[in-house]
Amino acid sequence: MNLELTPEQESFRRAVCALLCEESVREEVARARRLPADQEPGLLEVYRRLAERGWLAINWPAEHGGLGSSVVEKAILTEQMIVHGIPDVVHTLSVDIVGLAIQRLGTEAQKRRWLPRIAAGEGAGCVLLTEPEIGSDLGGLSTRAEPDGDGWRLHGRKVYSLKSQFADLALCAARTTESEVRFHGITVFIVPMRAPGVRVEPLWSMSDERFNQVVLSGIRLTAEDVLGEVDDGWQVLHDLLGIERTGIEFEAKARRLLDAVLDETERTGSVEGSEYGELLVELDAEVWAGQLLAWHALGDMLDGDLDDVRCGMAKWHTTETAKRISELGPEICGLTALLSARDAEAAPGWLLESAFRDAPGLTLASGTSEVMLSLIASAGLGLLG
Structure with missing residues (x-):
């Protein structure tokens, strides 16, 4: 399996990165992260800007608002949105799950009715x-x-x-x-x-x-x-749950969380001379392994073969890794990790406190870790007859 991006895919990745690094986008993200506790971001202006380029649902046909690219380009976009801190749940639900299910299984009338609005960043699904x-x-x-x-x-x-x-x-x-x-x-x-x-x-x-x-x-x-x-x-x-379980968004979240921990420990020097250095190396290896699993599952989808076991492995590993990093963040970084993103003393875009609260749900959504292990043991290893 070749995990290298083609020159065209790498060019697309850089173009997405450039857009998401623009000052107006960073300001929008900062505002979203500091919303009051009883509010949360929904459809964002950055979604519409991505849609103007045909990128928001890039793997959909042009008549439905995309560019007819592959799921690889879509995965690149998803990774970059998460890496750059773009609130992604509305996007993931609408495009990667609901929209993709309609794209794969819906009638032409259903596609015409629902997909263009989603691809334009003007509609959402759940x-x-x-x-x-x-x-x-x-x-x-x-x-x-x-x-x-x-x-x-x-x-x-x-x-x-x-x-x-x-x-x-x-x-x-x-x-x-x-x-x-x-x-x-x-x-x-x-x-x-x-x-x-x-x-x-x-x-x-x-x-x-x-x-x-x-x-x-x-x-x-x-x-x-x-x-x-x-x-x-x-x-x-069955198809819908398989689409949810490639693990792409979870491996990207795990990487972003670990990078936040590493940045904080470098800033404070808190890891030097402690027992956490080896642990961080171990976590880094787990994040890389999750990325390999997720992209392998995505490769199956690209070939038209949604492998339940591989998706289960990717979902289990990536969510367990993201959960582990979320729970270890406060232990490694200390009290700083408990500052809310709304706190004036928190670093811009700070996410560990929020991630710690979200951690339990990572291994529950889209099928629990126990269900994934059962799937792997039965369908993958033949252990449960």
């Missing part, structure tokens, strides 16, 4: 999967799509949905048919989030990223809103 009581056990869904003429009425409650307060659309899993086979009879719908019958309520937590509860009270959907086939949503979810 995911509605998790429910109370069942967590991420999607075979136990209680959200129901009840028949209504030539369509359905959607009833249910979804929880722990990120950025749904900004979203125009959501990918929502609901049960359309009762079946003895628990994974049969599930359908994935594209839900317009601004329609009557959709209510978004905050679920406050320690994280800077607000979780939401989304209550679905009879919103009417038709066959035009179905992603994939009716009752075959499990296959759609």
